[in-house]
Structure formats: structure tokens, C-alpha cells
Amino acid sequence: MEKKVFERTKGLTEILMRYCPGCGHGVIHRLVAEVIEELGIRKRTIGIAPVGCSVFADEYFNCDMIQPAHGRGPAVATGMKRVKPDCIVFSYQGDGDLASIGMAETIHSAARGERITIIFVNNAIYGMTGGQMAPTTLIGMKSTTTPFGRDPRVAGYPIKICELLSSLEAPAYLARVSVHKPALVLKAKKAIKKAFQVQMDDLGFSLVEIISPCPTDWFVTPLQAIDYVEKKMIPYFPLGEFKTPEGKKEPLKAETQKVVEKV
Amino acid sequence: MGEKLLMKGNEALAEGAVRAGCRFFAGYPITPQNEIPEYLSWRLPEVGGTFIQAESEVAAINMLFGASACGARVMTSSSGPGISLKQEGISYISGANLPIFYANVMRGGPGLGNIAPAQGDYFQATRGGGHGDYRVIVLAPNSVSEMGNFPKRCYDLAEKYRIATMVLTDGLLGQMMEPIEFDFEAVEPSKLPEKEWALGNAEGRERRVIRSYDLKPGYLEKMTLKLEEKYKKIEEKEVGYETVQVEDAEVLLVAYGTSSRISKEAMILGRKEGIKIGFLRPITLWPFPTKVLSQLSERIKKILTVEMSLGQLVEDVRLAVEGKAKVYLHGRPSGGIPTGEEVLEVVKSIMKD
Numbered sequence: 001m002e003k004k005v006f007e008r009t010k011g012l013t014e015i016l017m018r019y020c021p022g023c024g025h026g027v028i029h030r031l032v033a034e035v036i037e038e039l040g041i042r043k044r045t046i047g048i049a050p051v052g053c054s055v056f057a058d059e060y061f062n063c064d065m066i067q068p069a070h071g072r073g074p075a076v077a078t079g080m081k082r083v084k085p086d087c088i089v090f091s092y093q094g095d096g097d098l099a100s101i102g103m104a105e106t107i108h109s110a111a112r113g114e115r116i117t118i119i120f121v122n123n124a125i126y127g128m129t130g131g132q133m134a135p136t137t138l139i140g141m142k143s144t145t146t147p148f149g150r151d152p153r154v155a156g157y158p159i160k161i162c163e164l165l166s167s168l169e170a171p172a173y174l175a176r177v178s179v180h181k182p183a184l185v186l187k188a189k190k191a192i193k194k195a196f197q198v199q200m201d202d203l204g205f206s207l208v209e210i211i212s213p214c215p216t217d218w219f220v221t222p223l224q225a226i227d228y229v230e231k232k233m234i235p236y237f238p239l240g241e242f243k244t245p246e247g248k249k250e251p252l253k254a255e256t257q258k259v260v261e262k263v
Numbered sequence: 264m265g266e267k268l269l270m271k272g273n274e275a276l277a278e279g280a281v282r283a284g285c286r287f288f289a290g291y292p293i294t295p296q297n298e299i300p301e302y303l304s305w306r307l308p309e310v311g312g313t314f315i316q317a318e319s320e321v322a323a324i325n326m327l328f329g330a331s332a333c334g335a336r337v338m339t340s341s342s343g344p345g346i347s348l349k350q351e352g353i354s355y356i357s358g359a360n361l362p363i364f365y366a367n368v369m370r371g372g373p374g375l376g377n378i379a380p381a382q383g384d385y386f387q388a389t390r391g392g393g394h395g396d397y398r399v400i401v402l403a404p405n406s407v408s409e410m411g412n413f414p415k416r417c418y419d420l421a422e423k424y425r426i427a428t429m430v431l432t433d434g435l436l437g438q439m440m441e442p443i444e445f446d447f448e449a450v451e452p453s454k455l456p457e458k459e460w461a462l463g464n465a466e467g468r469e470r471r472v473i474r475s476y477d478l479k480p481g482y483l484e485k486m487t488l489k490l491e492e493k494y495k496k497i498e499e500k501e502v503g504y505e506t507v508q509v510e511d512a513e514v515l516l517v518a519y520g521t522s523s524r525i526s527k528e529a530m531i532l533g534r535k536e537g538i539k540i541g542f543l544r545p546i547t548l549w550p551f552p553t554k555v556l557s558q559l560s561e562r563i564k565k566i567l568t569v570e571m572s573l574g575q576l577v578e579d580v581r582l583a584v585e586g587k588a589k590v591y592l593h594g595r596p597s598g599g600i601p602t603g604e605e606v607l608e609v610v611k612s613i614m615k616d
Binding site for chain 2: 013042043044046048049055058059062063064065066067068069072075076077078079080081082083084086087104105107108
């Protein structure tokens with residue numbers, strides 16, 4: 001008897017992905033899709049595709065999908081979750097989308113404690129437009145708009161999203177993971193699952209930042225890209241959980257009454 | 264239905280939207296429309312709806328994008344500067360064929376301008392406003408009663424054609440009080456037919472995708488030509504206007520919203536003096552009442568457009584008239600409000616021309 005040890009997850013469609021060799025999106029898509037399937041929520045999950053390389057996520061994830069404007073995912077997710085509280089809503093975004101043009105939507109949806117899940121892929125570059133500087137591009141890193149390397153006096157410093165959002169009251173789960181090594185891929189999946197679980201338990205906002213290689217726009221080979229993640233990106237963007245739902249078993253409650261009494 | 268109420272224009276608009284089935288509002292404060300979010304902040308929770316004060320106009324319109332995609336009757340409102348910010352989202356919503364309703368309570372512009380009533384956002388409203396080839400249905404009320412009753416018409420049109428619809432009004436209509444009677448039965452949104460395109464619970468059906476892009480060569484052209492089919496149907500079927508005493512008119516006044524009330528007053532004053540003035544008010548600014556205006560210009564050779572802007576409505580009038588009559592403009596921009604007497608003086612000078 002042959003035993004099936006590996007199969008395609010139902011969380012993905014059968015459309016072939018068009019990501020570059022060595023890109024992290026394929027792995028991350030698969031992890032998210034597996035989590036959705038394993039949690040048994042595929043038929044009530046709505047995904048939001050970003051603008052960027054993963055704009056095609058709306059073809060790849062095998063659930064209801066929407067494709068809004070650059071950076072607006074968390075606002076769209078807010079609207080969806082508020083009118084469909086029983087649905088699971090996730091927004092898949094890159095660094096330009098989430099940490100640059102959509103920074104306001106990111107911070108405010110987190111501050112409001114929207115019951116949504118954000119999958120934030122940080123590859124330190126604008127991929128689809130051809131390798132321009134991103135808000136997470138490292139100091140000294142070359143891009144098509146920092147041809148001599150990112151100079152902090154001109155272009156400032158890369159933004160650490162998990163650390164930034166940690167200062168807020170409402171987020172229930174914030175974690176940074178990486179997919180450049182098999183062992184870390186498994187850890188990444190655990191974090192993604194936890195983030196979705198937090199939403200299912202109605203505990204609040206959850207975001208997983210995933211460090212991902214982009215050999216094409218870093219102008220290196222896939223192996224060199226993995227090396228770059230290990231030696232340059234991880235030291236600046238340390239992995240780990242920044243906020244966990246432990247001790248936060250109750251959903252946020254309205255405190256309007258109290259405030260009125262105090263006044 | 265049936266009961267007569269005394270309401271402020273902005274509150275009538277908000278209440279009208281709720282009665283028309285609106286259950287989701289996201290917006291950002293700006294004068295002179297603040298009564299709308301303030302009213303809805305307590306009124307929507309009362310009927311089980313959602314009110315969100317968004318971090319920006321950009322976020323607000325995108326919240327609508329999400330909520331509308333899930334099938335809810337949604338609304339946002341703002342004034343010129345905020346509507347400018349919403350244009351990005353309106354373009355995406357139009358490309359994605361989603362029904363939404365929004366209101367622009369116009370103030371003086373450009374820039375931060377002032378908070379006085381004005382009509383300077385006509386171009387922005389009737390030409391789409393954002394990027395790409397698209398249209399938005401624009402209704403222009405001229406009374407508190409219409410402020411309250413037009414949201415229902417907007418939702419009906421929005422869902423019939425899967426299109427963005429708006430009420431274009433101004434600070435004067437928003438702030439003043441008048442009696443109003445709602446002319447429709449309150450809509451219970453849970454009883455509306457299910458939208459066969461909405462996202463959400465996918466049990467027992469294929470997955471659905473809502474988007475405004477297609478990168479395959481030639482496909483976007485097909486998508487946009489499909490939009491045009493819809494726009495042609497709307498231009499054929501949904502034009503709304505009001506005419507008064509055009510039968511024997513020698514001069515025709517054309518105006519919408521607040522300036523239409525002023526123009527009507529000028530007409531009444533003029534008629535008392537024996538001047539044969541007629542009156543046409545476009546109720547839908549897009550689709551524009553091109554046909555009727557074209558027909559009237561066969562006979563009436565002098566047309567005066569009255570607007571609280573510097574020559575925006577007059578362009579649509581000229582396009583409709585196609586040179587068959589002489590078209591004049593009386594425009595007061597950025598908070599200037601003409602009076603009936605002032606308009607009548609202009610009519611008299613035109614008669615001599």
C-alpha cells in the first residue's frame with residue numbers, strides 16, 4: 001500500500017504561481033493556506049490581496065478574495081469584519097504597502113483592535129516596480145532609488161513594525177518570523193496559526209511579520225539572498241513574539257458607561 | 264412615512280439613509296457636514312448598524328469598499344477637501360462594480376477654502392473625480408425634503424446598476440431646517456434579496472473575487488467597455504429634472520441645488536414684471552438632462568446658467584445646446600450666494616443683448 005505523505009492544500013487554487021525563484025511569497029502563501037484549511041475556516045475566510053508582487057494572491061488563495069488600493073488592506077478588512085463578524089478576514093501585505101503608503105491604516109486598525117489578521121511580508125524592497133527603496137530597506141542596502149546604498153541622512157532608517165505596534169494597547173498578537181530556513185518555516189506556520197486563532201477567539205488584532213528573501217530585486221542569487229537574510233536582516237529585525245494573547249482571555253469590552261459616570 | 268418632521272438638512276440626509284437601509288457608515292469630521300456623522304454615531308447602533316470614525320477620508324472610503332463587498336448598504340459623507348481624498352477609493356469601487364452611497368456637502372474651495380456654501384465641486388462630481396474611465400450617479404437635492412428622500416433613490420440605483428451614487432449638496436442645504444416627510448417605507452436590510460456577488464459565507468458555492476484590475480493584454484479594455492454599457496443604460500433611463508413655465512419662455516434659467524431655489528425666485532419676480540422666464544433644474548447631474556435641454560434650445564434662444572461656481576454647470580449646458588441657443592453664465596464662486604433680484608438683473612441685461 002502506498003501512503004500519501006504530501007498533497008496540495010485545498011487552501012490554494014490550482015493556478016501556477018508566478019513568483020521568482022528563491023522568493024518567499026510561495027512558501028508564505030502555502031503556510032497561510034494550510035492554516036486556513038487546518039482550522040476549517042476556508043468557507044468563511046475573506047482574503048485581501050495587496051498591491052505589489054503578491055497582487056495575484058487573489059488568484060492563488062482558494063477563498064473569497066478582494067483586491068483594493070495600495071496600502072488600504074486594513075481599512076477594507078475593518079469594513080468587512082464589522083459587517084461580517086463571523087467571517088475570518090486576513091490582509092496580505094508587503095512592506096511598501098503596509099509600512100509606507102498604508103502606515104496610517106495599519107496603525108489605526110491595530111489601535112482600534114480590529115479583529116483582523118495581517119500577514120506582513122517584509123523583503124526590504126519594492127518588488128513589482130523593480131527594486132526601489134522600501135520603508136524596511138536596510139542602511140547601506142542598494143536599491144534602484146538608493147544606488148549607492150541607503151543613506152540614513154537622506155532616507156532615514158528602516159521601520160520596525162512589530163516594535164512600533166507593540167506600544168499600542170489593543171493588539172493581541174504581534175510576532176516576527178522568517179522563512180529562510182526549514183526549521184523557521186515551521187515556526188512561521190505556528191505563528192500564523194496563532195494569529196488566526198486569536199481572531200477566531202475574538203481577542204483582537206493580530207499581525208505576523210515574515211522576513212522574506214527577494215533575490216531578483218536584491219540582484220543576488222537565491223542562496224546569497226538566504227545568506228543576506230541570516231546575516232543582515234535578522235540582526236536588525238529580531239525574530240520573536242512581541243505581544244501575545246496570554247492573560248488576555250476576554251474580548252475588549254465597551255467602557256462607555258464608566259467614562260460617563262466619571263464625568 | 265406619513266409623519267411631518269422639522270429637520271436640519273444634514274440630519275434629514277442621515278435619517279433618510281438609515282430608513283433606506285444603511286447599516287454602515289465610516290467618515291471623518293469636516294464642516295459643514297458634521298451633523299451627519301454625529302447623528303449616525305448614535306442612530307446606527309440603535310438599528311444594529313456600524314458607525315466608525317475613521318483615521319482619514321482615505322481609510323473611510325476603503326472601509327466602505329470592504330463593507331460594500333460584503334453586501335451591506337454603506338455610506339460616507341464629507342465636504343470638498345475630504346471628497347478629494349476619497350477619490351482614490353471611489354475609482355477602485357467603480358472599477359470593482361460595487362454599490363455605495365456618499366454625500367458631498369460642498370463648501371468654498373479650492374484648497375482649504377472656507378465653510379460657506381458653494382458649488383465648486385461640480386466637475387469633480389460629474390466627471391468621475393478619480394483616475395480612469397468611470398462615472399458616478401449624482402443627485403442634487405434643493406430642499407431638506409429631498410435631502411432626506413434622495414438616499415433611498417441612491418441605494419436603489421446603486422444596487423440596480425452596481426455603481427457608486429452620490430448626493431451633491433452644499434452647506435446651506437445641510438444646515439437649514441425645513442419640514443420633511445419621508446416618501447418611502449423604511450427598508451429592512453435583512454429582507455433585501457441576497458447579492459449574488461457579495462463576499463462572505465462561501466458554503467455551497469464557488470469562491471468569489473472582487474477586483475478592479477486585469478493585467479492580461481486587452482482584458483481591461485473589455486472590462487471598461489462593460490462599464491460603458493452600464494453607463495449608457497443609465498443615461499437612457501435615469502435622467503431626472505424639473506421644468507417650470509418653459510412653454511412660453513423667452514429666457515431659460517438653468518440651475519441645481521441651492522442656486523436653483525434662487526433662480527426660481529428670480530423667475531417668479533420676473534414673471535410678475537411680465538418677463539417670460541422659464542426654469543430647468545437638473546435633479547440628476549450625471550446623467551445630465553441633455554435631451555430635454557437640447558429640445559428646449561430649439562425654441563428658447565437665450566439660456567442663463569446660474570451656479571455658485573465659476574462656470575462648471577455651464578459646460579454641460581453648452582454641450583447639450585450645441586450652439587442652438589446663446590448660453591450665458593452667472594457664477595458666484597467660493598461662498599458667494601446670488602440673490603433672486605441679482606439674477607433678475609442679469610436676465611434683464613440678457614434680454615437687451
